[in-house]
Amino acid sequence: MWIDTHCHLDAAEFDADRDAVRQAARVAGVTRCVIPAVHAAHWPQVAQLAERHGDAYALGIHPLYVPQAQQADVLALDRALTERRDDPRLVAVGEIGLDFFVPELCTPPMRERQWFFYTAQLKLAQKHGLPVILHVRRSADLLLKGLRQCPVVSGIAHAFNGSTQQAEAFVDLGFVLGFGGTLTYERSLQLRRLASEVPLSALVLETDAPDIPPQWLYQTAEQRALGVPQGRNSPAELPRIAQVLAGLRGLSLADLAAATRANAQRALPQLAAA
Numbered sequence: 117m118w119i120d121t122h123c124h125l126d127a128a129e130f131d132a133d134r135d136a137v138r139q140a141a142r143v144a145g146v147t148r149c150v151i152p153a154v155h156a157a158h159w160p161q162v163a164q165l166a167e168r169h170g171d172a173y174a175l176g177i178h179p180l181y182v183p184q185a186q187q188a189d190v191l192a193l194d195r196a197l198t199e200r201r202d203d204p205r206l207v208a209v210g211e212i213g214l215d216f217f218v219p220e221l222c223t224p225p226m227r228e229r230q231w232f233f234y235t236a237q238l239k240l241a242q243k244h245g246l247p248v249i250l251h252v253r254r255s256a257d258l259l260l261k262g263l264r265q266c267p268v269v270s271g272i273a274h275a276f277n278g279s280t281q282q283a284e285a286f287v288d289l290g291f292v293l294g295f296g297g298t299l300t301y302e303r304s305l306q307l308r309r310l311a312s313e314v315p316l317s318a319l320v321l322e323t324d325a326p327d328i329p330p331q332w333l334y335q336t337a338e339q340r341a342l343g344v345p346q347g348r349n350s351p352a353e354l355p356r357i358a359q360v361l362a363g364l365r366g367l368s369l370a371d372l373a374a375a376t377r378a379n380a381q382r383a384l385p386q387l388a389a390a
């Protein structure tokens with residue numbers, strides 16, 4: 117019934133119980149997860165996980181891994197995309213993008229380095245006819261500039277948290293916007309407004325697990341100091357996140373499920389084929 121369009125099932129947080137996590141999500145109604153890669157060493161693993169669980173995957177270099185990435189990784193990505201061209205589970209290049217939130221990534225040389233890996237991977241997406249999964253953090257305008265210089269077929273602006281104008285610009289370029297745990301917080305006023313105002317055709321759902329715990333899993337600093345562990349986000353949370361979004365938009369869960377599923381399949385066409 118549900119597609120989690122962004123789930124890091126390969127993350128170390130799931131090492132102890134990965135299969136059980138995926139099974140729990142299936143029981144909760146999450147039929148498909150999209151597993152984006154964060155760096156070259158994980159490309160084989162995300163492909164294997166997708167195969168094992170009937171899911172989908174993307175290959176790319178995440179901006180947070182740009183400091184360690186090598187130029188040779190771009191050539192390796194080109195080769196991997198070529199080798200896997202007939203794999204129906206490969207749905208995008210990702211996770212790629214720009215992060216101007218993390219201070220170490222904001223120095224001029226690091227901004228340049230991020231731009232190099234972002235645009236190099238956009239060119240590969242274009243060359244291989246693949247959509248992209250974008251990491252957008254204080255970087256929407258530059259990401260859009262890159263997409264205008266190097267258009268790709270479609271994609272997802274994941275964990276989108278920008279302005280209405282930026283949302284419209286992504287939609288104009290064939291993108292959909294990923295919404296997840298952040299909108300479960302009542303204080304996320306601007307994001308909640310955006311999620312209720314953008315066209316239904318622009319929405320996809322995601323958990324970004326194990327990151328971005330929804331409000332019901334979040335522990336405050338005081339609670340953590342008392343020894344209450346921070347809740348681990350997982351793809352099984354997707355239906356409850358969807359419930360919040362359905363409430364914000366005054367939609368039935370069934371209608372939201374149908375629309376977000378169709379949107380995900382439009383943004384990542386291989387999802388429909390696999």
Ligand SMILES: [Zn+2]
Pocket residue numbers: 122124152211324
């Ligand atoms: Zn991610």
